[in-house]
Amino acid sequence: MNELPLVQISNVSKVFTGGKSPALDSISVDIKPGCITGLAGPDGSGKTTLMRLIAGLMIPSSGTLTVCGFDVVNNPEEIHEIAGYMPQRFGLYEDLTVIENLNLYADLQGVSQDERSGVFNRLLDFTDLKRFQKRLAGALSGGMKQKLGLMCALIRRPKLLLLDEPSVGVDPVSRRELWKIVRELAGQETGVVWSTAYLDEAERCDEIILLSEGKILYSGIPKKLTASMKGRSFLVKESASGRRSILDSAMKNDSVRDGVIQGGSVRLVLKSGADSSLIESLIPGRKLAAVPAEPRFEDAFVDLLQHRHAHKESGVASMIRPVHADSRTAVQAEGLTKCFGDFKAADDISFSIPPGRIFGLLGPNGAGKSTTFKMMCGLLKPTAGRAAVNGIDLENAPGRARSCIGYMAQKFSLYSNLSVAQNMDFFAGVYGLYGSGKRKTIGQLVDMFDLAQYIDSTAGELPLGFKQRLALSCSIMHNPVVLFLDEPTSGVDPLTRREFWNHMNAMVEKGVTVVVTTHFMEEAEYCDEIGLIHQGRMIASGSPDMLKDKVRSVEIPEPTLEDAFVELIKKTGPGNSGIPARE
Amino acid sequence: MKVTQKGKSNGSSWIRTRALMIKESHQIIRDPSSLLIAFALPFIMLFLFGYGLSLDTNNLKIGVVMEDLSNDARSLAYAFANTSYFDARLGHSRKYFENELISGHIRGVIVIPQDFTENLRKGEVSPKLQVLSDGSEPNSATFVENYASGVFLTWLIANGYENATRTSPLLDVEPRFWFNPELSSRNTILPGCITIIIAIIGTLLTALVVAREWERGTMESLMVTPVKIREIIISKIVPYFILGMVSMLFSVAICMVLFGMPFRGSVFALCIISSAFLLVSLAGGLLISTLSKNQFVAAQASLVSAFLPTTLLSGFIFEIDSMPAILRAITWVVPASYFVPSLQTVFLAGDVWPVLLPATGIMMLIFILLFTITIMKSPKRLEAS
Numbered sequence: 026m027n028e029l030p031l032v033q034i035s036n037v038s039k040v041f042t043g044g045k046s047p048a049l050d051s052i053s054v055d056i057k058p059g060c061i062t063g064l065a066g067p068d069g070s071g072k073t074t075l076m077r078l079i080a081g082l083m084i085p086s087s088g089t090l091t092v093c094g095f096d097v098v099n100n101p102e103e104i105h106e107i108a109g110y111m112p113q114r115f116g117l118y119e120d121l122t123v124i125e126n127l128n129l130y131a132d133l134q135g136v137s138q139d140e141r142s143g144v145f146n147r148l149l150d151f152t153d154l155k156r157f158q159k160r161l162a163g164a165l166s167g168g169m170k171q172k173l174g175l176m177c178a179l180i181r182r183p184k185l186l187l188l189d190e191p192s193v194g195v196d197p198v199s200r201r202e203l204w205k206i207v208r209e210l211a212g213q214e215t216g217v218v219w220s221t222a223y224l225d226e227a228e229r230c231d232e233i234i235l236l237s238e239g240k241i242l243y244s245g246i247p248k249k250l251t252a253s254m255k256g257r258s259f260l261v262k263e264s265a266s267g268r269r270s271i272l273d274s275a276m277k278n279d280s281v282r283d284g285v286i287q288g289g290s291v292r293l294v295l296k297s298g299a300d301s302s303l304i305e306s307l308i309p310g311r312k313l314a315a316v317p318a319e320p321r322f323e324d325a326f327v328d329l330l331q332h333r334h335a336h337k338e339s340g341v342a343s344m345i346r347p348v349h350a351d352s353r354t355a356v357q358a359e360g361l362t363k364c365f366g367d368f369k370a371a372d373d374i375s376f377s378i379p380p381g382r383i384f385g386l387l388g389p390n391g392a393g394k395s396t397t398f399k400m401m402c403g404l405l406k407p408t409a410g411r412a413a414v415n416g417i418d419l420e421n422a423p424g425r426a427r428s429c430i431g432y433m434a435q436k437f438s439l440y441s442n443l444s445v446a447q448n449m450d451f452f453a454g455v456y457g458l459y460g461s462g463k464r465k466t467i468g469q470l471v472d473m474f475d476l477a478q479y480i481d482s483t484a485g486e487l488p489l490g491f492k493q494r495l496a497l498s499c500s501i502m503h504n505p506v507v508l509f510l511d512e513p514t515s516g517v518d519p520l521t522r523r524e525f526w527n528h529m530n531a532m533v534e535k536g537v538t539v540v541v542t543t544h545f546m547e548e549a550e551y552c553d554e555i556g557l558i559h560q561g562r563m564i565a566s567g568s569p570d571m572l573k574d575k576v577r578s579v580e581i582p583e584p585t586l587e588d589a590f591v592e593l594i595k596k597t598g599p600g601n602s603g604i605p606a607r608e
Numbered sequence: 609m610k611v612t613q614k615g616k617s618n619g620s621s622w623i624r625t626r627a628l629m630i631k632e633s634h635q636i637i638r639d640p641s642s643l644l645i646a647f648a649l650p651f652i653m654l655f656l657f658g659y660g661l662s663l664d665t666n667n668l669k670i671g672v673v674m675e676d677l678s679n680d681a682r683s684l685a686y687a688f689a690n691t692s693y694f695d696a697r698l699g700h701s702r703k704y705f706e707n708e709l710i711s712g713h714i715r716g717v718i719v720i721p722q723d724f725t726e727n728l729r730k731g732e733v734s735p736k737l738q739v740l741s742d743g744s745e746p747n748s749a750t751f752v753e754n755y756a757s758g759v760f761l762t763w764l765i766a767n768g769y770e771n772a773t774r775t776s777p778l779l780d781v782e783p784r785f786w787f788n789p790e791l792s793s794r795n796t797i798l799p800g801c802i803t804i805i806i807a808i809i810g811t812l813l814t815a816l817v818v819a820r821e822w823e824r825g826t827m828e829s830l831m832v833t834p835v836k837i838r839e840i841i842i843s844k845i846v847p848y849f850i851l852g853m854v855s856m857l858f859s860v861a862i863c864m865v866l867f868g869m870p871f872r873g874s875v876f877a878l879c880i881i882s883s884a885f886l887l888v889s890l891a892g893g894l895l896i897s898t899l900s901k902n903q904f905v906a907a908q909a910s911l912v913s914a915f916l917p918t919t920l921l922s923g924f925i926f927e928i929d930s931m932p933a934i935l936r937a938i939t940w941v942v943p944a945s946y947f948v949p950s951l952q953t954v955f956l957a958g959d960v961w962p963v964l965l966p967a968t969g970i971m972m973l974i975f976i977l978l979f980t981i982t983i984m985k986s987p988k989r990l991e992a993s
Contacts, residue, residue: 080832082989101989105834116829120638121631133833135620161638177829579658
């Protein structure tokens with residue numbers, strides 16, 4: 026209907042003072058009205074910068090950028106009249122209620138009192154937040170905050186809706202709802218730009234712009250890109266214990282572009298022109314059965330980016346000392362219960378994890394997985410029940426139990442103004458290492474994670490992947506038997522995530538037990554066993570494939586883990602999504 | 609960056625500003641820390657300053673060594689013991705007080721020497737006392753010395769030994785202090801204290817609120833709406849202005865009720881000068897947080913730029929006239945140095961407009977200057993223009 030592009034970007038560059046390379050490097054692309062345009066790319070590829078340029082919040086260093094014909098440099102006010110923007114942190118006032126936030130943004134956008142009630146009603150119905158109008162925004166769960174942020178950007182039905190990573194840290198159920206809402210909007214004269222780290226979301230967009238290092242790698246229809254990968258993806262079925270070693274040998278093979286663990290299988294993507302028969306002979310003395318698989322957008326993404334990022338083998342495998350657990354169960358939870366006042370955040374949660382396994386705790390925001398997680402690593406005292414690590418009770422002998430635990434927090438929890446060496450030195454000291462033992466351990470970790478090149482850099486300025494390596498190396502300094510990871514790859518791009526799990530797999534092979542919480546279903550696929558927590562209770566547990574089998578039906582013949590997640594939650598009944606996340 | 613004025617959206621400018629002011633008020637009411645700063649802080653500060661800090665010296669602890677035990681000497685010792693300036697204990701040798709003087713338990717020792725009575729009676733040599741004082745506390749040491757000679761003189765006269773002083777004064781000075789007849793330092797300190805309270809509310813609270821919007825990412829959302837930068841700034845000033853005025857009146861009430869301070873001026877004059885000072889403080893806070901965008905830095909900067917000059921350079925503790933020239937020059941741009949005298953005037957003297965008006969004028973000038981810089985430094989973009 027509308028011939029003109031909604032956003033016209035021609036030759037736009039953005040250079041930040043002090044930045045070595047430009048954040049955006051002569052980008053030219055058009056964004057069409059009435060559809061969803063995805064913006065994908067690794068961290069630091071320039072997604073947020075491009076968003077802010079389109080929103081008129083920054084001025085391009087060179088080139089021109091227009092929105093509906095208005096120039097971002099000369100007419101930012103006109104753009105602000107027609108654009109809605111949701112920044113990464115939603116831009117909500119946490120000490121205002123839902124309705125107060127809405128009223129504020131309605132006033133700011135010049136929506137009159139008469140129009141308002143109709144719009145609010147529609148939006149509140151749309152997002153199912155009607156019940157929570159009087160609730161403070163700060164007390165909403167992550168998914169609800171995101172919806173409220175979206176509503177604030179939608180009050181005046183913008184012609185252009187900019188969403189900057191709206192789904193980071195949000196559970197799959199809420200992500201699906203958000204997608205549905207935005208999908209409906211996009212049909213109605215609103216053009217949406219959706220930046221995302223989730224490639225399954227990117228795949229569903231009408232158009233996609235793939236950024237890397239400030240340059241456009243691909244722009245167009247995502248299906249086309251996916252189709253180019255046809256015939257290169259394969260699934261190898263394997264028993265639980267063998268998957269990691271197959272993945273390991275596959276990744277050492279030059280013809281293999283990408284590999285991930287997907288429940289009970291290993292998913293491999295070959296380089297173009299490679300012969301699929303090589304998979305059969307990956308493991309000497311065994312014939313592996315490879316089944317062709319449908320290509321995914323992620324395959325194409327990794328394929329495009331791997332040209333730039335060479336795959337590095339984890340040094341962990343060759344260097345880490347094997348860990349031997351003292352007990353037959355590495356982690357044991359018995360009837361763990363935690364009450365905050367009247368509210369039961371965790372209710373009678375029990376499980377046990379044998380050594381050398383990966384256990385995933387999944388659940389919607391505010392379901393109680395963080396609470397459970399914190400009780401297991403001794404950060405929170407349970408109201409009832411007991412937790413033991415490596416056979417040591419966390420309550421009776423917290424010090425001894427903790428010495429078996431490595432913990433990596435969700436947020437980067439190192440000292441960002443200390444250098445890499447200083448951070449490692451400090452954490453070694455905390456774990457009681459000294460003298461030659463300390464030097465030796467640090468030296469090994471530096472080799473293992475290839476940190477030597479950054480050893481004197483300030484931790485805060487490291488690339489995200491290296492920050493993660495540093496955090497990991499600091500948390501395994503004392504050779505822990507169990508490693509607790511709290512959303513370790515939240516906000517991290519697929520390549521960095523692969524690298525991270527590469528290290529994890531190598532450690533698990535050496536006998537380390539890993540307990541992880543995550544919202545990324547790809548990450549959950551790496552787990553040997555998953556516990557799904559909802560409303561404070563463990564509603565399902567089992568291997569990823571077992572969970573998928575539970576929801577297999579005529580409607581969903583080939584359920585993904587996300588389908589399983591959503592369906593199992595649905596079965597349990599309406600969410601307690603009104604209860605705030607106690608992170 | 610220039611502030612573009614657009615005719616077409618002027619109609620809703622008031623609506624936007626009002627919406628932001630309502631938002632700000634909600635945030636103030638729901639944030640216990642702003643209310644704490646506005647009402648609990650004045651209470652605590654006035655209490656501390658009113659009761660704890662006194663620049664008058666009473667009850668200095670001293671020792672009186674009686675080497676002479678005559679009736680006269682005893683009478684003099686009682687004179688020392690009875691005056692409210694001293695809290696004196698008697699002893700027979702210097703040794704007795706030496707350790708206490710060294711350890712700082714007493715501020716000085718007054719020695720009535722063996723030949724005291726002899727000299728007094730003979731009248732040939734004027735009688736002498738020895739005063740040992742703790743020089744590490746120069747102020748107290750001077751007080752001990754002055755008070756001691758004062759007490760001694762009074763005692764001599766009262767006991768008919770006028771000639772002993774040998775010098776009859778040519779000029780008799782009989783001081784009368786206007787406005788603050790008791791010379792109570794509390795009456796000058798409390799207005800200074802109110803100044804600090806207003807400076808903190810104005811600067812610290814506003815410095816935190818804008819920085820908070822940057823930190824929480826709400827500034828980014830605001831900027832994409834049609835709102836203008838001056839609307840954001842005005843909406844920050846008005847609610848905090850009201851909060852500051854309420855807190856100021858609250859403090860004045862405490863001063864009058866709890867500490868019995870005189871209030872000789874009018875509420876009108878009080879509000880005029882306070883408004884001017886509060887506006888300067890608010891503008892300073894806004895400027896700080898516009899530049900720093902970080903709550904921690906904003907808090908530090910507001911302490912350094914508001915709290916310290918207000919305390920040290922406003923003349924309420926250290927008199928400006930006795931400062932070195934360079935510091936005196938600096939006080940010209942410290943708004944508190946205009947507000948403290950104005951406030952003292954309103955409390956102790958009354959509505960002396962020739963004092964109040966110029967001070968108010970200068971404060972308003974500083975306000976306009978800061979406000980303009982703030983508007984110019986507030987880009988409606990994420991990067992500095």
